[in-house]
Amino acid sequence: MSEELLGPRLLNALRQIPGSPEREHIISLLTEISQPFLLDEEVVRQAAWTVKEASETIEQTLPLLTLSQPVIWLEYPHLPRQLAFGVDESADEPGLPKVLRVGCLIAVDPEDPTHISIFVAWENSDGGIYHSYAMLHWRLDDFIKLAEMSRKEKLTTSTAERLTELAILSIPPGFRDEIMVWEGREHANEDGDSERVLKTKKDALGEHLFLLSALMLMASDATEATEQVVADVPETGLVDTYIPDTMKMVCTVSLSRKKAPLFERFRKPGFYPGLGLEPVLRWKSP
Incomplete structure (x- = not known):
């Protein structure tokens, strides 16, 4: 199976424009990836649906969030989650390009395994590839800490608010310099609230909640890795423009609301820790 994936084209686009040390570091990390992942539309729908309808189960199982590799590339189509969030395509501003696909480079800090950094990129319907x-x-x-607090205390803020507060945003100096170039400003230390x-x-914050849900879904019993997707590598003349074949993640359960016994209808969907010596995520479908 061959598909025009975002990862290889992002790598190519980043290499076309000389930039900051941070840009070069992103390029280096992209070339270190051993196994990229592509989320199936159903996985995207269920991850988005869980954010919308069962975010408290994300909060309760936060301690089980781990990465299988130090550097992960994860990409997914945008429309299925947009519809799962209840946003119709007609809500997009007319005349503006639509987001087709999103990709995230997720890396563990080698000096601090508890610190994870995420670089967000996306493809628009105009063919352009952009990044935050x-x-x-x-x-x-x-x-x-949040998971423990939510179990022990009655918190007044909403789950979505508490999860969003976990996000930390920063603009590295090199990327800030690039922004200043785009804006025509002379000094990178000027007021940054442009x-x-x-x-x-x-743009970066917008992927936070979905990524939490998607990574947990990938680690749960609701998904499995299937066939490899061979990327169509852009013709650039760069022989080292390469990202390995991508594993496609599909769902082992269906999002469709089937008839069920009465008690099943009121069962809370979302993530739950498995009962065993090893931490395992169980996922209950709606």
């Missing part, structure tokens, strides 16, 4: 200049950061210690800076932070 802001980095999304996770502190796994904060995840554990419209472009706010938007790029919003």
